[in-house]
Amino acid sequence: MQRAYRIPDAPGERVSARELDRDLRTGPGAVARDRPILPESPEVQLRRDGQMRWLVVQAEPEALWPRLREFWRTQNLALSRDEPTVGIMETEWAEDRAGIPLGLTQGLISRALGTLYDAGTRDQYRLRVDRLNGATEVFIAHRGAVEHGDPDGQGMRWVMSDPDPQLEAEMLNRLLVFLTTGEAPEGRTRVEETDFERTGQVDLVQRDGRSVLVLRGEPDALWRRLGLALDRTGLLVDEHDRRDGTFLVTYRPDVADGGEAERPGLLRRVFRFGRGEDRRQGERFQVRMIEHGRDLQIEALSIEGERIRDRDARFVLELIQPQLR
Structure with missing residues (x-):
């Protein structure tokens, strides 16, 4: 079954965070429409340190955990790991179908085979919480994989790709909106690329x-x-x-x-x-x-x-x- 990321304002359609990032560059109008200002709340704050971002939530981890589970459900991402005792969640690997260039032949194959047509990329997210003076720090990390053919022609293999701080920030911003408003964010949230310089x-x-x-x-x-x-x-x-x-x-x-x-x-x-x-x-x-x-x-x-x-x-x-x- 295809697993991808939800766009609340496009019922019945799904797209990955990577495709949302590409859509952002389609023009000034798209930027204004797809980049809502993040809500502000003393209960949920976004912290930054160089390329690293995390949330500080004014709640104990035990009280926050069910909300975190619900967030992944709104993103159509199933959990392969859900361990509140150690404060770690990990999503299943999700296919990024945004990378498929649907030409005539590929479009026919995709329509005929549906989810059998594979984009050859996978994304996974890990969420970790840390207790801090009555509050909770929340971190989200991304892992990616790309499919390559074996040089010996014996099949396909998955190769890990570099983590993408942009996707981490996008998912963290979505979580901020969800925890603040109780709703899944509509469209793309604001991600400032200048935050991701290595230091x-x-x-x-x-x-x-x-x-x-x-x-x-x-x-x-x-x-x-x-x-x-x-x-x-x-x-x-x-x-x-x-x-x-x-x-x-x-x-x-x-x-x-x-x-x-x-x-x-x-x-x-x-x-x-x-x-x-x-x-x-x-x-x-x-x-x-x-x-x-x-x-x-x-x-x-x-x-x-x-x-x-x-x-x-x-x-x-x-x-x-x-x-x-």
Whole structure:
């Protein structure tokens, strides 16, 4: 079944956030019509720090959780993970049909086969909440995948694409409107592209004979950045403890339709993620942020908090580093 994003002012039609972004560039009239001003409320506030955005909601996570579930329902995105005890939601991978260039032949195929015609792209969102002095911080991260043909001609495989901060901001803005007004937003919400410049320096260095990431900044801000970096990678957050500065994560790089799958009807394709099963799939780690002199240091440890082989630590840290910049 096709899963895409809902446009309330176009009954019966669906479109992805990526297509909404393209529609924004069709002309001045479209910009004015599709970019409503975000509502303001002391109960739900949008916070920004460089390219990172998050919401601060004046409610406890337990009270907010049912509203978050309802929000994903309004977006026609089913949840594959719904864990209030650890404060994490994850949507199923949704097809982005906006990328299909419907020429004559493709249009005929699409009308004949309906949902069997595939756009070859997938989007997934992770929502994470963090308790903060009687309020709740809400973060949304995007993951993308694009389908490519194997060079050996044996089938198709999914390749992870870079996270899209524009899509994260769009979905976060939709959530802000929903929590403030109780309604799904009509049209595209305001996203300022200038917010997404990468900032900050993050160095992978050797300290005391092991690899660590070193960065400087305000601890609370860097904690948020680290959480978002993990959400964007294949390191799935299982638990987190802000007081101890630790995240317990599982390496899970898989994407939608991983493994072999067949489509009914005329189209039959083999889906694979990468070449063969990733030997690290399912490995668990502890990622810890601690103060080290004037710096903050991020280290990768075993799930029990013990030191691990340096090549394993570098593997984890090299996944995180690009998303922290």
